[in-house]
């Protein structure tokens with residue numbers, strides 16, 4: 001009985017403290033803000049997974065700054081709905097929606113072919129789309145969904161658009177990774193989790209792959225005036241948790257402590273536009289500042305090996 005009373009009193013005190021300090025907690029949770037005054041008139045931006053969450057807020061902010069924003073979305077109707085809501089918030093927004101399913105290499109190739117035929121400049125590519133903790137599923141090409149969408153799909157997309165980015169230089173690539181990369185490692189012996197599957201670890205592996213890809217690509221893009229950096233957006237209250245009931249409950253209960261999608265978009269925006277980053281490449285950012293990268297995310301050997309394996313899996317050559 002006594003123990004129960006102590007627990008109830010404890011919970012009461014914690015609740016009271018959260019209520020009292022809510023404004024401060026919110027301010028802390030919000031993290032860094034991109035304060036760059038840069039205008040994007042005349043610039044073209046491509047954002048994957050731009051119809052929801054961080055991607056949508058990134059699209060809105062870059063459109064407000066005058067860019068032509070191409071929203072690459074799996075579901076064209078949902079993409080158009082989001083584009084309409086961006087146009088409603090910003091009358092001068094130049095947003096357009098194109099269909100792209102990163103879980104299907106044919107869709108990626110068709111997207112790139114049309115894009116290259118119709119768009120003659122690309123200044124900012126934001127690899128934002130992602131899936132988290134989904135049940136074991138394969139992409140159309142037989143890749144495990146996390147590594148397939150979060151890494152291999154974006155790898156193929158970037159390989160097809162890199163020529164255009166180079167021709168449009170100065171250009172930037174932003175790869176939306178996660179703090180979760182700290183808990184991942186690349187399972188070269190079982191990249192697609194055929195031996196054993198854990199949805200959390202599969203997500204972490206794919207986010208580590210994002211960090212390694214950004215580093216290796218930046219090394220290969222030396223002297224091209226195309227930079228590439230990876231980003232941890234923060235813990236953001238978005239639909240990303242849709243596949244995990246536990247995470248959805250956790251995110252709802254602790255929503256006060258989480259970033260809004262708008263706050264979560266700040267570091268992507270910062271890396272895409274900040275003047276001071278014009279020659280910074282191969283780095284990792286969080287809260288609009290350089291961030292820690294786990295040792296496994298700094299390994300040159302792993303990044304080169306992942307590059308080769310990715311080319312092999314996709315059946316492409318990218319030197």
Ligand SMILES: NC(=O)c1ccc[n+]([C@@H]2O[C@H](COP(=O)([O-])OP(=O)(O)OC[C@H]3O[C@@H](n4cnc5c(N)ncnc54)[C@H](O)[C@@H]3O)[C@@H](O)[C@H]2O)c1
Nearest residue numbers: 049052053054074101102103129130178235236238239240
């Ligand atoms: N929310 C967080 O706390 C958090 C933390 C760290 C990193 N991230 C990363 O931020 C990015 C954006 O996530 P979010 O939080 O905005 O979640 P979200 O679910 O709102 O956005 C993910 C987007 O990716 C798209 N997508 C998924 N599969 C796709 C496919 N096969 N083809 C094309 N698009 C596809 C979805 O339609 C959606 O628009 C993700 O890469 C995620 O890993 C999020």
